Amino acid sequence: MPASEPIEEEPVTATLCDWVTSLQATDIPPHVLQRAKHLILDGLACGLVGAHVPWSEKCLDAIDSYEPAGYCSVLDSSKQYGPLAAAILNGAYIQAVELDDYHSAAPLHSASVILPALFAAAEVHSQDSQRQPPPDSPQPPPPHRPRISGRDFLIAAIVGFETGPRAGAAMYGADLLSRGWHSGPIFGCPAAAAAAAKLLGLSCEATESAIGIACTQAGGLMAAQYEGMIKRVQHAFAARNGLFGALLARNGYLGITKVFERPYGGFLAMFSQGNGRQPAYQLDRVTAGLSQVWETMHIRVKLHACVGGCHGQVEAIEQLQRAYPARFARERLGQVRRICVALSEPVFAHDGWAPTVRPLTATGGQMNAAYIGAAQLVYGQVLLEQFEAAALDDDLVWELIRKTECVHSEEFDRPDHLCGARVAVEFADGERVEQTVAMPRGFDPPITDEEIQAKWQKLVQTRGDSHRMQRLEELVLSLEQLEDISDLLALIRG
Structure with a gap:
């Protein structure tokens, strides 16, 4: 197909972005809000344990050797880096021991993609609010930005939890995995971008740019599974890519528009090439059932430390x-x-x-x-x-x-x-x-919230500091009541 203006398709990217920017807590059923808090808790547990395995420590050593200090938090560490480096480390930690969540129909590990992007985005927002120009600068101080509340964080996480599986379903879910792509780092790019854009309060148009910038960076080879350590970082690529997209778009940088529907060079068109299916991709699945079918409820929680x-x-x-x-x-x-x-x-x-x-x-x-x-x-x-x-x-x-x-x-x-x-x-x-x-535990019925809390407690007891862990659990499970998530961010650092 020549590189000319593509055939117009249904504007699913814009429709998704409109949903992202307009979603409010009152639009989300209480049981979905409750489940999302437990998925966040599970991701934190995996990251706090994963931060201390040898391959995570090696990743930290490598990044610390060249990355300058910054203001973004790293799980269970006194180290702080710029937002992109922090997102890589936190994503690598959550995915480090294969105990983190997974979506079985459209395979990705949601917490390792969404949480690192949101942690860093929240701290970028906070840093901007505190930054002041030099005394002799002609520039006015930045406009006051309201604090990010726990409710804001929770809604943004749900945006990410909903977006990733829909992007994956549009490409027939596990089909990418069958063809040797690491599906999560691909589906996860628009998910992290949508979540970070929501947290940063971007407009519908800027959110579309953020998703387009994230999608053009997508990739991941499943050959990473055989040896080495890089498989642990690949979902973190998606967290970084989505965050990068949101941060650029926030300053007016224009990304790809209509990235899902473009038949020439579009996200779905390119990653569906060679799959032998008719149609090659299902564009309507990106927005199907928004605010009616909640993919957050279909994210599975692992009880075994393997794929x-x-x-x-x-x-x-x-x-x-x-x-x-x-x-x-x-x-x-x-x-x-x-x-x-x-x-x-x-x-x-x-x-x-x-x-x-x-x-x-x-x-x-x-x-x-x-x-x-x-x-x-x-x-x-x-x-x-x-x-x-x-x-x-x-x-x-x-x-x-x-x-x-x-x-x-x-x-x-x-x-x-x-x-x-x-x-x-x-x-x-x-x-x-x-x-x-036919279906392992966690499908029907799903793992209960109480079982997730029991998993949290079992994992974090290896980290010591029971008071800190108890306080973390309390804050996550009462996110809607937090006026400012800065206390939560301080606790993840330790």
């Missing part, structure tokens, strides 16, 4: 272990002859690969179905300890990995079943047992 697509597999093995305790006793696992794991097409493409290098890195282990299943069989859980060096090189784990075959089964390609699995285990004496989990 969300393998949670059904973990739970199928858990059920087999409970049903046949003698068969699955650790000392009898040598009698296992073969393990077959049936997965949806996106999860099989993402996680069904056969390991060829021993040991796997922690990243590789958390993204590999054969390792995840073997860890559950040997240790009876898939938590942070299962991705430490001793577990990653355990002889029994590797014996079971070599006996595991992952296959694609179309039964799990149905909507809401992408994270399901069927596990069949054959033993040396010929006995065969099988278990299917």
Whole structure:
């Protein structure tokens, strides 16, 4: 197609931006507001723990070696940087240990995209309010900007929670993942931009520019899952990109307009190329059900420290272990002859690969179905300890990995079943047992708010300072009542 003025489509980008700028707390059902607070709490828990794993500390060391000090907070750190660097670190921390949320239909980790952008945007706003010109400057002082309240922060977070999955649904959800793109850093760019624009009070037109600037930076390769550390940072790219878009647009910098609907060089058109679908993308899904269907309620909370697509597999093995305790006793696992794991097409493409290098890195282990299943069989859980060096090189784990075959089964390609699995285990004496989990825990019914609070308390007890953690929990769960979120930002720093 020539690089001429594109065919006009429905103005979905402008429609989305109008919804973003006009959304008020009274438009949001109370149960959605309540859930969003718990998703924020869960993201904070993951970030406070994730800040202290080796790859996060290495990321901080690298950034600290070249990035000048600034005024934006970093989770559980006395360090402060400029807004873009702070967003990268906070996003990397929340995604660091694979315990953060995920949206199963349009895969992305929302908290690692939205919270870093909002933390930094709030502090940019605060800094602007405090900045004064030199005494001899002809410039007048900046106009007074009202403080950002907890209610403002909560509404902006919901804007992000709603935008990311809709951008993903327009590209058939998990299809990007099947084709080797890291979907979250792509869908997350417009989500972070919309959230930051809402918090900063941008106009509809400026919000459209912010989203366009964010979308032109989108990317992320799923080959990052096999080794190395960069997979932990890729959702943070989206947080940074969206924040950057909002900060430029706030000063009148013009971005791409109609970025969703442009057929030549548009966001959906380009990332849908080569998918073989008709139509290649579903433009109407960007705005479908706004203020009627709340995607915030479809964000899943993890109970296992691994890729969300393998949670059904973990739970199928858990059920087999409970049903046949003698068969699955650790000392009898040598009698296992073969393990077959049936997965949806996106999860099989993402996680069904056969390991060829021993040991796997922690990243590789958390993204590999054969390792995840073997860890559950040997240790009876898939938590942070299962991705430490001793577990990653355990002889029994590797014996079971070599006996595991992952296959694609179309039964799990149905909507809401992408994270399901069927596990069949054959033993040396010929006995065969099988278990299917159509949808892992957290789908229907979802993980409760009380379970999220229990997860918070379990994770943050490793950080000590129980008084600070209790106060953080109280502030997050009463966000609507906060007149100023500065106390919350001070607490995340510690």
